[in-house]
Amino acid sequence: MLDLLGNRRAGRDESMLAAAWLRLAALGETIGADQRAMMIREPGLRFRNPELALHLAEDEPEVAAAALSVAQLSVDDWDALIPRLPIRARGFLRLRRDLPQATQHVLDRLGIRDRGLPSPYPAMDAAPAAPLPPLRPVPANDLAESDDDSASEIGALVRRIETFRKTRAARPPEEAPRLPLNERPDQARSRCEGFAFTTDAEGRIDWADAPIAPMVMGALVPVAADSGRNQHQPLRRVAMTWSGAPAVAGDWLIDAGPRFSDPGGRFMGYAGRFRRPALAAAAAASSPQADRMRQLLHELKTPVNAIQGFAEVIQQQLFGPTPHEYRALAATIAGDAARMLAGFDELDRLARLESGALSLDEGSSDFAQTLQGLIVQLGEVLRSRNAQFLSEIDGAAGAVPLARHDAEALAWRLLATVTGATGPGEVIALRLSRLANGVQLRIALPASLATQDDVFAADYRAGSGAVSAGMFGAGFALRLARAEARATGGDLVAANKALVLTLPGLTAAEGQLSHDRAGAAHG
Numbered sequence: 206m207l208d209l210l211g212n213r214r215a216g217r218d219e220s221m222l223a224a225a226w227l228r229l230a231a232l233g234e235t236i237g238a239d240q241r242a243m244m245i246r247e248p249g250l251r252f253r254n255p256e257l258a259l260h261l262a263e264d265e266p267e268v269a270a271a272a273l274s275v276a277q278l279s280v281d282d283w284d285a286l287i288p289r290l291p292i293r294a295r296g297f298l299r300l301r302r303d304l305p306q307a308t309q310h311v312l313d314r315l316g317i318r319d320r321g322l323p324s325p326y327p328a329m330d331a332a333p334a335a336p337l338p339p340l341r342p343v344p345a346n347d348l349a350e351s352d353d354d355s356a357s358e359i360g361a362l363v364r365r366i367e368t369f370r371k372t373r374a375a376r377p378p379e380e381a382p383r384l385p386l387n388e389r390p391d392q393a394r395s396r397c398e399g400f401a402f403t404t405d406a407e408g409r410i411d412w413a414d415a416p417i418a419p420m421v422m423g424a425l426v427p428v429a430a431d432s433g434r435n436q437h438q439p440l441r442r443v444a445m446t447w448s449g450a451p452a453v454a455g456d457w458l459i460d461a462g463p464r465f466s467d468p469g470g471r472f473m474g475y476a477g478r479f480r481r482p483a484l485a486a487a488a489a490a491s492s493p494q495a496d497r498m499r500q501l502l503h504e505l506k507t508p509v510n511a512i513q514g515f516a517e518v519i520q521q522q523l524f525g526p527t528p529h530e531y532r533a534l535a536a537t538i539a540g541d542a543a544r545m546l547a548g549f550d551e552l553d554r555l556a557r558l559e560s561g562a563l564s565l566d567e568g569s570s571d572f573a574q575t576l577q578g579l580i581v582q583l584g585e586v587l588r589s590r591n592a593q594f595l596s597e598i599d600g601a602a603g604a605v606p607l608a609r610h611d612a613e614a615l616a617w618r619l620l621a622t623v624t625g626a627t628g629p630g631e632v633i634a635l636r637l638s639r640l641a642n643g644v645q646l647r648i649a650l651p652a653s654l655a656t657q658d659d660v661f662a663a664d665y666r667a668g669s670g671a672v673s674a675g676m677f678g679a680g681f682a683l684r685l686a687r688a689e690a691r692a693t694g695g696d697l698v699a700a701n702k703a704l705v706l707t708l709p710g711l712t713a714a715e716g717q718l719s720h721d722r723a724g725a726a727h728g
Contacts (some may be wrong), residue, residue, distance in 0.1 A: 568608030
């Protein structure tokens, strides 16, 4: 994209140019600023388009500096571009020594002064300052090997910047001081995902990684304190819940080994590491097949995203009038692309759930209320087929440990799949009841699915215009719902021509069954 858009003599197809600009913006969101700056500085890049220079000058400082250091524009282009540049970006031009004299006069009139660091060598009153040597175009990798740069201001400048970067990079971000300025929750420090530690013989932490040490020093590790009972054996995947600073609060897994004095063999405590359970499960369950699936989906999404963006440009007439026939075709293409992307997201979600690389968001929701709302909506669809839901929902059984959006997605996947497969005149029995340690949803299968040997492998697809839970058929939708249920500690099985969903519950409040003939009321 940089090579194509950087050439002033690029094609004049406005729609293609619009798609290229959209693609460049999308790539800028996925590629880091350092990598983009490195790409811009690559030898041989054609950079003669002032519009591209202006676009990149509004990015991160490293990207803007790289773009303005390699742009090769005419005097007229510089004169038109410089007043439009952001104030901070204009200063980067003062680091160049190859600008036309007229361009330098423009910078002087705008009050742009040299942004370079002061000379590391003291000025001598007896001798006049020597003019800077012209900047030679040398490859970036050869800069450190140039012998004649060793005594120049440019070489000293490079060394001072490199020293500053190394010093700043050596300091962990967690050690940076923070002022008490009522920072928002999204600006708070991120949660710690693991740290090393040691304990004394009594099980108290006496050392930990530097950023975490102030939060955990002196804390008692119960399993280490009870080490006498297990004869000081190594600890493997021992679960522990920590309440304390937000960065270390939550569930942990502990792996540690005993330490003994030498000589003497006296028990001195444990040395090991805390790690989050989600990371441990993802690392243990990730498989090469799941990784290849996610890589394939990423490669498929890239062209579909480009097609969708190009179609939306045409459909919305962003760059001029477009015939209505083309707009209609573009709208159809954009819709098809959106459905494909939704299908790719479902494939990716299933692969990550089944491999353990994804866990559902924590939260709570009323599953009974979610079901009742969907039954009313889908009842309107079934009414046109003279079909209905016959529901029996225990209102006190619906509290489940699922975030609201996850609960709605799971309920929709089940009910929409059943609705799409329901034939004319069928009555689908549905019951939500409370168990001793959770809730159970039982949905009778319609005839088209009840005859399948394995409902989770069924290739049944709803007809055109019918309600459907996805583009890959009923079997895939049910398999995804099963993975979501298992991710929250439940399960989804097919038994006696019915789907049985079990989820862990949050409460055990008493309630009365309410017989709600939703289909009869709305059908």
